[in-house]
Amino acid sequence: MTVPGFIKSSQASTDAAPGALPEWEERRTYMLKCNLLPPLPALDARRLLLQRGMRSAALLCMSLLVAAVGWGENKPSPTPNMFAPTSTPAQQEYVMSLFVLAITGGILLVVGGIWAYVVWKFREKEPTETEPAQIYGSPQVELAWTIIPVILVVVLFLTTARMIFAIQDNPKPKNAIDVTVVGHQFWWEFRYPKYGVVIANELHVPMSTKERPQPTFMKLQSADVWHSFWVPQLAGKVDSIPDHVNEMWIDPHVPGLYVGQCGQFCGVEHAKMLLRVYVDTPDEFQRWITRQQQPAVEQQGDAQGSQSVPVNAGGLQPASFEQAQQASPQAVPAQAPGEASMNQVAVGKQVFQTNACMNCHAVQGTVANGRFGPDLTHFGSRETLGSGIVANNVSNLKAWIRNPSDLKEGALMPPMQLTETQLEQVSLYLTSLK
Amino acid sequence: MADASLPIGSLDLTPDRAAEGTFREWLHGWVITVDHKRLGILYVLYSLFFLIVGGTEAMIIRLQLAQPNSHFVSPEVYNRMFTMHGTTMVFLVGMPILFGFANYLVPLMIGARDMAFPRLNALSFWLTAFGGIMLYYSFIGGFGLYGQGSAPDVGWFAYAPLTTRTYSQGHAVDFWALSLFVTGWGTLGTAINIVATTISMRCKGMTMMRLPLFCWLMLCVSALTLIAITPLTAAQVMLELDRYLGAHFFDAQAGGSALIWAHFFWIFGHPEVYILVLPAFAIANEIIPVFSRKAMFGYPAMVAASVGIVFISVGVWAHHMFTVGMTSAANAFFTLSTMIIAVPTGIKIFNWLATMWGGKLRFATPMLFCTAFVFQFLISGLTGIMLSASPWDWQLHNSYFVVAHFHYVLVGSIVFNIFAALYYWYPKVSGRMMDEKLGKLHFWLFLIGFHLTFDFMHVPGILGMPRWIYTYEPSRGWGTWNLIVSIGGIFQAIAVAIFLYNMVYSALHGEEAGPDPWDAWTLEWATASPPPEYNFAVEPVVSSRRPLWDLKHPDDPDWKYE
Amino acid sequence: MSTITVPVVAHELEQPWHLPNKGKVGMICLIIGESAIFAMFVLAYLFYIGKSQWGPQPREVLEIPIISSICLLSSSLTIWLSEQAVEHGQIQKFNAWLGATIALGLIFLGYTGAEWYKLIYHDGLTLQTNLFGTTFYSLVGLHASHVIIGLIMLITLWLFGMTGHITAKNSERIQTLALYWHFVDAVWVVVFLVVYVIGR
Numbered sequence A: 001m002t003v004p005g006f007i008k009s010s011q012a013s014t015d016a017a018p019g020a021l022p023e024w025e026e027r028r029t030y031m032l033k034c035n036l037l038p039p040l041p042a043l044d045a046r047r048l049l050l051q052r053g054m055r056s057a058a059l060l061c062m063s064l065l066v067a068a069v070g071w072g073e074n075k076p077s078p079t080p081n082m083f084a085p086t087s088t089p090a091q092q093e094y095v096m097s098l099f100v101l102a103i104t105g106g107i108l109l110v111v112g113g114i115w116a117y118v119v120w121k122f123r124e125k126e127p128t129e130t131e132p133a134q135i136y137g138s139p140q141v142e143l144a145w146t147i148i149p150v151i152l153v154v155v156l157f158l159t160t161a162r163m164i165f166a167i168q169d170n171p172k173p174k175n176a177i178d179v180t181v182v183g184h185q186f187w188w189e190f191r192y193p194k195y196g197v198v199i200a201n202e203l204h205v206p207m208s209t210k211e212r213p214q215p216t217f218m219k220l221q222s223a224d225v226w227h228s229f230w231v232p233q234l235a236g237k238v239d240s241i242p243d244h245v246n247e248m249w250i251d252p253h254v255p256g257l258y259v260g261q262c263g264q265f266c267g268v269e270h271a272k273m274l275l276r277v278y279v280d281t282p283d284e285f286q287r288w289i290t291r292q293q294q295p296a297v298e299q300q301g302d303a304q305g306s307q308s309v310p311v312n313a314g315g316l317q318p319a320s321f322e323q324a325q326q327a328s329p330q331a332v333p334a335q336a337p338g339e340a341s342m343n344q345v346a347v348g349k350q351v352f353q354t355n356a357c358m359n360c361h362a363v364q365g366t367v368a369n370g371r372f373g374p375d376l377t378h379f380g381s382r383e384t385l386g387s388g389i390v391a392n393n394v395s396n397l398k399a400w401i402r403n404p405s406d407l408k409e410g411a412l413m414p415p416m417q418l419t420e421t422q423l424e425q426v427s428l429y430l431t432s433l434k
Numbered sequence B: 001m002a003d004a005s006l007p008i009g010s011l012d013l014t015p016d017r018a019a020e021g022t023f024r025e026w027l028h029g030w031v032i033t034v035d036h037k038r039l040g041i042l043y044v045l046y047s048l049f050f051l052i053v054g055g056t057e058a059m060i061i062r063l064q065l066a067q068p069n070s071h072f073v074s075p076e077v078y079n080r081m082f083t084m085h086g087t088t089m090v091f092l093v094g095m096p097i098l099f100g101f102a103n104y105l106v107p108l109m110i111g112a113r114d115m116a117f118p119r120l121n122a123l124s125f126w127l128t129a130f131g132g133i134m135l136y137y138s139f140i141g142g143f144g145l146y147g148q149g150s151a152p153d154v155g156w157f158a159y160a161p162l163t164t165r166t167y168s169q170g171h172a173v174d175f176w177a178l179s180l181f182v183t184g185w186g187t188l189g190t191a192i193n194i195v196a197t198t199i200s201m202r203c204k205g206m207t208m209m210r211l212p213l214f215c216w217l218m219l220c221v222s223a224l225t226l227i228a229i230t231p232l233t234a235a236q237v238m239l240e241l242d243r244y245l246g247a248h249f250f251d252a253q254a255g256g257s258a259l260i261w262a263h264f265f266w267i268f269g270h271p272e273v274y275i276l277v278l279p280a281f282a283i284a285n286e287i288i289p290v291f292s293r294k295a296m297f298g299y300p301a302m303v304a305a306s307v308g309i310v311f312i313s314v315g316v317w318a319h320h321m322f323t324v325g326m327t328s329a330a331n332a333f334f335t336l337s338t339m340i341i342a343v344p345t346g347i348k349i350f351n352w353l354a355t356m357w358g359g360k361l362r363f364a365t366p367m368l369f370c371t372a373f374v375f376q377f378l379i380s381g382l383t384g385i386m387l388s389a390s391p392w393d394w395q396l397h398n399s400y401f402v403v404a405h406f407h408y409v410l411v412g413s414i415v416f417n418i419f420a421a422l423y424y425w426y427p428k429v430s431g432r433m434m435d436e437k438l439g440k441l442h443f444w445l446f447l448i449g450f451h452l453t454f455d456f457m458h459v460p461g462i463l464g465m466p467r468w469i470y471t472y473e474p475s476r477g478w479g480t481w482n483l484i485v486s487i488g489g490i491f492q493a494i495a496v497a498i499f500l501y502n503m504v505y506s507a508l509h510g511e512e513a514g515p516d517p518w519d520a521w522t523l524e525w526a527t528a529s530p531p532p533e534y535n536f537a538v539e540p541v542v543s544s545r546r547p548l549w550d551l552k553h554p555d556d557p558d559w560k561y562e
Numbered sequence C: 001m002s003t004i005t006v007p008v009v010a011h012e013l014e015q016p017w018h019l020p021n022k023g024k025v026g027m028i029c030l031i032i033g034e035s036a037i038f039a040m041f042v043l044a045y046l047f048y049i050g051k052s053q054w055g056p057q058p059r060e061v062l063e064i065p066i067i068s069s070i071c072l073l074s075s076s077l078t079i080w081l082s083e084q085a086v087e088h089g090q091i092q093k094f095n096a097w098l099g100a101t102i103a104l105g106l107i108f109l110g111y112t113g114a115e116w117y118k119l120i121y122h123d124g125l126t127l128q129t130n131l132f133g134t135t136f137y138s139l140v141g142l143h144a145s146h147v148i149i150g151l152i153m154l155i156t157l158w159l160f161g162m163t164g165h166i167t168a169k170n171s172e173r174i175q176t177l178a179l180y181w182h183f184v185d186a187v188w189v190v191v192f193l194v195v196y197v198i199g200r
Ligand code: HEA
Pocket: A107, A111, A148, A149, A150, A152, A153, B157, B273, B274, B276, B277, B319, B320, B338, B339, B341, B342, B343, B345, B346, B347, B349, B377, B378, B380, B381, B382, B383, B384, B385, B387, B388, B389, B393, B396, B397, B398, B402, B405, B406, B409, B410, B414
């Protein structure tokens, strides 16, 4: 029950992958406005050397750890390796981690070395009666090993503090993409207030290029309990808490699919609250967002209209979203259902709307406007279902609707008790919502 | 002066077996006892029992995670397992066993006949015991054993609002809160007792600067306990007010805050980890000098460092909360305060190494465990420093790297030192030596198991594996690492089983130990093994930190140098 | 090997050796621990000031309990006087001052009871009403429960005194108990400031 291949259909990564590091440096220009961040020198030979040096020091000292994970390439991977970052905050955190690793690795070498020496040198070779010389202390030596750690701590702290301010207080550029992330018990809701789009589980963001840096800024909220948004290759995690709105940002520069998952224990299915972030090229993103802005369209092309019931945007909806929704001209005149020409899809829609589905799920442009479960408006365009646990195809979908707990024990969607034909019809309907 | 310091007290060792009676009398004797030694033993046995229980839960966790997409246990059961494992290990193993040692040893080491408040001592133990039983009753309560009853399943930190009535129906959370509330009072009682004992019950000549470091550290721990356990008690009262009387402390709908629970929990939770580790230091402070045949290097600095750790540790709690969205200034502050702990802790490591330097290291089993502890604690401290660098912690938080960090301390430092202590003081308590061969086997197996488990656990953390997941996908590439980790767990289980066997075997067949088998220097070795109920024949009077050293080396006594 | 030598160092024997009273040390520890409990409730109170979304606000319903505060605080004085009395063996006086302390404590409790009655039945404020109710009743209630425990102990002591079981020898234990009562009073100062001054 896994998602076959974490490969994005349209891989445009080839043009950006090799030069990822230097480009990233330059794309950070807007950050330099923040006076707390001293301009990191451009990635010249010296800096590269320094980085290499630190990396090899770290490798040496924590050979196991770094050797095991340090080979991660800076490109999308099914293993969310935090040492293979492809986006600015993750990249900065990585550089910092190398620095900390180098210092702690050095301490480990020195102190661990002394330990090994002492254990070897002073072991009692054969038992004797005489006691060794008794030494009670030495102020000078003790002072030395108080002061050296103090200095190391100061160095570590200053570096860390610089990075905290650089990442956390990074000003938001005007063209940034805004996304509101809402954690729900075991799935994610994403809203693009500027575009009036609500989607679930699969986040799309544009790649930020050298010519046109365009980071994504996220506001994190929670509809129920405590969750945490974590896609290691893109950024460190930030929690989504019910009584508190958090912010984070990413600045991805390699397109592709990134995986992550919820980072805070949130109940039975915390393990299956996966995250998928698609970094699209700007053009792709534009096309994608335009399509998401359309109301639900069943692809089978039948003249199936939608009811022009005003969409009730649930309590958490940001204002700008509602405006966008009202302004949208897509509302098509109602058409009474029950016509003879209905194909399977149409019947499926009927089933969807006459069962409890619509109490929990919304399909924009139809009567279904429930907010408890994921928005299904463009469900057919998603690659996975159940927040990334299985591939989105008709058979999986049928299994899901038959009994969600078969795939995800403890999911908050009840088994819907549909007949097999109804299952088939609903599944066809939902997958048709491209 | 030298002649004036001759030892004069002595104790007749004629065995006193008259006290033996029927089984009922024997049992009754243990239940109503107020003797600090018996209570200490009860504490230790209680904790060892729960070590097996908690360890079994850990093995269930490891079995489940050994492979991706495993169906060994359901998610509900898994969540109960790690919650109960963490809660058990911290509250029913770590704290009671360390208080058990304190109970047994502090009065002996300071030359007292008992704790300051013997009856409070008994009350505290039975409260702790009742709390533990209540926690485990939760498996049977509710829907019985099969469905695991209402065992808590919200993590040992029980973050709100998952614990509110809305998201946790039934009584699981109540079992967690109320049983820890009960053990909390037991702990408070013991802490009060230890402070009062060390301050007011010292024998003549035992000034504060002559106090064995073990007692100093226990004093620090108990003082820290006073101000660290009580916040948890308060938070649990609030939680129960929310759950049963409809209050709104953590109810987001009414304006209550989930964050404040996190703050309250970690205001307790962080000092708690030092409450666990300081007694481990205390043990090392006794064992390392004796087996290096040298006096502790830099005693005053050790005392100062411990007191320093106590004070700093109450100001660092939010390093568990770097990802909750604090301001950058707050993040920087807690990064700094956390890193500062490295300084006093470093002093300790260096002083231990300096004590060993130039000594004659005798690697008996207790010393083996302590030596490994020094190195492992170094590594775990350094991973702690990595976590305290908040930008990196944004990545590492709640990943298996954190799990590796804290097991490195909790197992690699604390459990190692607990074993060291059990080997070291076993002869005093039972009158017989533990078997050295089995002891060495235990040590090496446990060492291998420990490193297989917890060294390799860092890697999936770096590879983005979060905690608390009962399953993961094969494509994530975490499978191999988890398999190695699980195999290490099996080694540990075998090692612990050998240890348990050794304890029972040696109690029956062990070599007679005599009063002072390790040629040690503190007062507990100046009485019989096991000590008589009144501890000492005459009340000791001391003039240095190592009274028995002075006794054994009258020409070169310590008090000339201190 | 049948004897063990216990070190008894002669030159230390002559030194004077005074250790603090264990009861007092224990009580101080208890007080430190309890202070941390109160600190949490005080923090919660401060944190939630002004965050109640509905229901009565402190300013609308709370009246400053001046008389009861005076009673409670002066009970610290009376118990101190009773400590003095017992130290000098004046059991009669001791009983009188202790009785006064108990009376003052009871008056305080009575006022609290009246306050709660008014809040619950007149203003409709309960623990469940809003955050103010939650934090108010839990903080003030926590303090009141300590007053009750203290009063139970004082009354027991007073009964001992009245039946002639108290002598000057007991004075150290009585001081220990009095320490607790002083603590209860000191906490009231904090609670008063937080609830009736800052929070209002
Ligand atoms: C007994 C237990 C114990 C001990 C002693 C420590 C010690 C330390 N811990 Fe650990 N920690 C835990 C138990 C412990 N921890 C637990 C249980 C958790 C997780 C709880 C949960 O989430 O469930 C945790 C989590 C935890 C976190 C939060 C991680 C997260 O959730 O994101 C952090 C972050 O800062 C941290 C840091 C530290 C530091 C800096 C120390 C320091 O005290 C270490 C100091 C020691 C040294 C540094 C080594 C010796 C020093 C020198 C040789 C001097 C030279 C060194 C330098 C100058 C650096 N710990």
